[in-house]
Amino acid sequence: MLVMINIAQLWILAATIDAALARHYSVLVPLVVASGVCFVITLSIIKWWRPTSRNKTSTGYVRDQR
Amino acid sequence: MTKNLSDETDVRAATEPFQAEFPYERDEEAQVTRREFCNFLGLTSAALFAGAAGFAAKAALDERESVSLPAARIDGAESLAPNSSLNFSYPTERDSAILIRTADGAYHAYGQKCTHLSSPVYYAREHQRLECPCHEGAFNAATGDVLYGPPPRPLDAIEIEMRDGQIWAIGRTPSSSEVGG
Numbered sequence: 001m002l003v004m005i006n007i008a009q010l011w012i013l014a015a016t017i018d019a020a021l022a023r024h025y026s027v028l029v030p031l032v033v034a035s036g037v038c039f040v041i042t043l044s045i046i047k048w049w050r051p052t053s054r055n056k057t058s059t060g061y062v063r064d065q066r
Numbered sequence: 067m068t069k070n071l072s073d074e075t076d077v078r079a080a081t082e083p084f085q086a087e088f089p090y091e092r093d094e095e096a097q098v099t100r101r102e103f104c105n106f107l108g109l110t111s112a113a114l115f116a117g118a119a120g121f122a123a124k125a126a127l128d129e130r131e132s133v134s135l136p137a138a139r140i141d142g143a144e145s146l147a148p149n150s151s152l153n154f155s156y157p158t159e160r161d162s163a164i165l166i167r168t169a170d171g172a173y174h175a176y177g178q179k180c181t182h183l184s185s186p187v188y189y190a191r192e193h194q195r196l197e198c199p200c201h202e203g204a205f206n207a208a209t210g211d212v213l214y215g216p217p218p219r220p221l222d223a224i225e226i227e228m229r230d231g232q233i234w235a236i237g238r239t240p241s242s243s244e245v246g247g
Contacts, residue, residue: 002107009114016118020125022218023240028122035118042111046104 002042009038135237140165140226143173143233151189153178156224156235162186163224165233166207169194173233176210177222181241187221196221210241 016031078085135157146152149169156163162178166189176196178186185200195213196205203215210221225237 002104002111006107006110006114009111009118013114013118013121016121020121023125023129025125025129028125032115032119032122035115039111039115042108046108 002045005038005042009035012038137227137234137236140175140233140235144231146173149191149194154235157238161238163235164189164196165226166196168207172208173226173228174208174210175224175226175235176205177224177238179222180217181212181219181221182215182217 012031012035016028016035019025019027019031138156140152140154140156142152143154143165146165146167148167148171150167152165152167154163154165154175155161156175163175164178164187165173165175167173176187180187180198180200180203182198182201182203185198187196187198187203187205189195189207190197190204193204195207196210198204198215198217201216203217204213205211205217205221206213210223212218212220220241222241223239224235225239227234227236
């Protein structure tokens with residue numbers, strides 16, 4: 001998932017450079033916002049994602065076992 | 067005669083007491099953990115975001131920055147016959163430009179670089195338009211707009227002014243509108 005987001009961001013960066021060189025200023029803000037959203041999603045995944053197979057995380061959280 | 071020590075056996079044997087307290091497996095030494103890989107991807111994501119934001123910011127600054135170019139007289143423009151062209155440089159010696167006097171006597175000036183791949187355009191008298199010979203693009207001589215071919219936008223326009231019977235270049239306006247957009 002993270003790799004896919006990185007690839008999407010790479011594509012957005014290429015589009016941003018293209019738009020900047022072609023002086024298409026109106027599309028620059030949406031492109032930067034899209035890249036920012038990707039970055040936020042990446043951070044969210046890194047911060048909160050845990051493998052479902054673990055019952056204990058590195059921070060000490062113990063999964064509820066019934 | 068000195069014996070060559072083996073990294074795998076002798077050194078590990080010599081450091082065995084320490085390994086009891088600080089154990090680690092050599093095979094795992096070069097292994098990248100999932101957490102490290104995720105952090106690397108996170109940094110890459112941050113770098114890509116910063117790159118996109120940086121390019122956008124620079125483009126926005128360039129747009130706001132209005133550079134006032136010095137006026138320059140175009141030598142020989144007054145004697146230019148209708149339906150003909152004259153090459154000159156503006157604003158610097160390295161910025162080639164073309165002055166056109168159309169059949170109705172009006173003057174128009176453009177940067178000579180084709181907006182496709184920067185090949186020099188020339189004035190085709192028989193068709194009364196600017197043509198790029200490299201990839202067969204063509205521009206309107208009166209407006210600089212793309213007539214056909216691969217160029218994505220019009221030619222850069224050079225503002226000209228008549229002063230005491232002489233033609234002066236007074237500014238250069240980069241084209242920004244996409245063909246059809």
